[in-house]
Amino acid sequence: MTLTPYTVGIVGTGWRADFFARLAQLMPDRFTLVGVAARRTESAERATARWQVPGYLDPGELQRRQRPDFVVSSVPWPANPAVLTDVVGAGGRVLSETPPAPDEAGLRALWDAVGDRRMVQVAEQYLLLPAHAARMAVVRGGVIGTPTSVQVSSTHGYHAVSMMRGFLGAGFGPATVCARTFDAPLVDPLTRAGWTDDDTEKPATTIIATVDLGDGLSGLYDFTDNQWHNQLRFRRILIRGSRGEIDDNRVIRLAEPRGITESELRRYQLGHDLNLDGHDTEHFSFDGTIVYRNPFVGHRLMDEEIAIASIMAATGAWARDAGPAPYPLADGCQDHLISLAIDESALTGEPVTTSVGPWSDAG
Numbered sequence: 001m002t003l004t005p006y007t008v009g010i011v012g013t014g015w016r017a018d019f020f021a022r023l024a025q026l027m028p029d030r031f032t033l034v035g036v037a038a039r040r041t042e043s044a045e046r047a048t049a050r051w052q053v054p055g056y057l058d059p060g061e062l063q064r065r066q067r068p069d070f071v072v073s074s075v076p077w078p079a080n081p082a083v084l085t086d087v088v089g090a091g092g093r094v095l096s097e098t099p100p101a102p103d104e105a106g107l108r109a110l111w112d113a114v115g116d117r118r119m120v121q122v123a124e125q126y127l128l129l130p131a132h133a134a135r136m137a138v139v140r141g142g143v144i145g146t147p148t149s150v151q152v153s154s155t156h157g158y159h160a161v162s163m164m165r166g167f168l169g170a171g172f173g174p175a176t177v178c179a180r181t182f183d184a185p186l187v188d189p190l191t192r193a194g195w196t197d198d199d200t201e202k203p204a205t206t207i208i209a210t211v212d213l214g215d216g217l218s219g220l221y222d223f224t225d226n227q228w229h230n231q232l233r234f235r236r237i238l239i240r241g242s243r244g245e246i247d248d249n250r251v252i253r254l255a256e257p258r259g260i261t262e263s264e265l266r267r268y269q270l271g272h273d274l275n276l277d278g279h280d281t282e283h284f285s286f287d288g289t290i291v292y293r294n295p296f297v298g299h300r301l302m303d304e305e306i307a308i309a310s311i312m313a314a315t316g317a318w319a320r321d322a323g324p325a326p327y328p329l330a331d332g333c334q335d336h337l338i339s340l341a342i343d344e345s346a347l348t349g350e351p352v353t354t355s356v357g358p359w360s361d362a363g
């Protein structure tokens with residue numbers, strides 16, 4: 001059966017919004033971009049010219065005029081709650097950029113406004129990155145037993161928290177955070193804009209935090225300024241379980257009462273050496289079994305684009321009542337609530353325990 005492409009509207013015209021628009025237009029068999037909304041007339045006109053779709057100055061008008069399957073909200077943190085409320089108020093379903101609101105008061109107010117409608121998903125894509133999705137398949141397969149702790153040093157705040165909660169299957173209870181900051185010299189050769197051509201050492205701040213999620217579940221958070229782009233810092237993930245652990249792509253576990261084994265997650269990459277099938281990630285395997293397949297082979301997407309396209313496709317299926325909710329608003333709110341606690345503890349040097357949010361009953 002041929003799937004009718006999911007129709008998508010976008011609110012916002014910035015760097016992040018461009019990811020969603022490019023992917024929609026790259027894959028017309030899966031997505032149709034039907035309109036964009038922006039706060040300023042000149043921004044809407046530029047987006048209309050760039051993406052060749054109608055432009056609007058009001059998110060609700062975009063929803064009412066175009067009736068897309070879902071609207072992507074990709075705007076600055078303070079503006080996001082109003083956009084979500086407007087689109088939901090107009091009867092639309094939304095894929096919200098992270099975080100859904102800037103602070104705890106905003107999260108609670110947003111939930112009071114739209115939470116019970118169950119019309120909002122959050123574009124939390126990290127667990128859909130191919131390597132993380134492969135690790136999740138191994139965890140869910142019971143290879144390392146019951147997952148108990150996750151250490152993340154790769155991305156910041158709510159993204160790192162989503163990885164901890166996701167691999168552990170943690171819920172919405174109180175979390176206790178103890179964080180500290182450390183300043184040390186570091187060269188910063190790359191930013192979002194590209195190479196800096198500056199090899200001078202400058203102070204960089206690292207936040208290290210323990211996160212007690214209750215029920216014996218814990219996380220270790222380790223993030224240095226600009227770690228997303230600064231390739232002088234490795235990205236690290238450690239998932240510990242009752243019968244072994246996953247250390248990046250290495251897996252150790254108890255296979256039998258007197259037998260400990262080691263294995264690896266392996267990426268199969270097209271386009272290397274004499275492979276002429278295009279430069280693409282095809283799959284990840286573990287112990288001879290394929291545990292992840294790239295659903296967009298042929299488009300030569302980087303991992304981040306694969307993850308974003310994956311959550312767009314999942315949101316489209318959910319919007320048509322043809323699939324589960326990919327990342328509900330409740331999870332996005334809980335991630336950011338704990339992220340805020342990390343920041344507060346790092347600032348004060350004191351432990352911070354989160355309250356139970358009104359979204360806890362939605363889990």
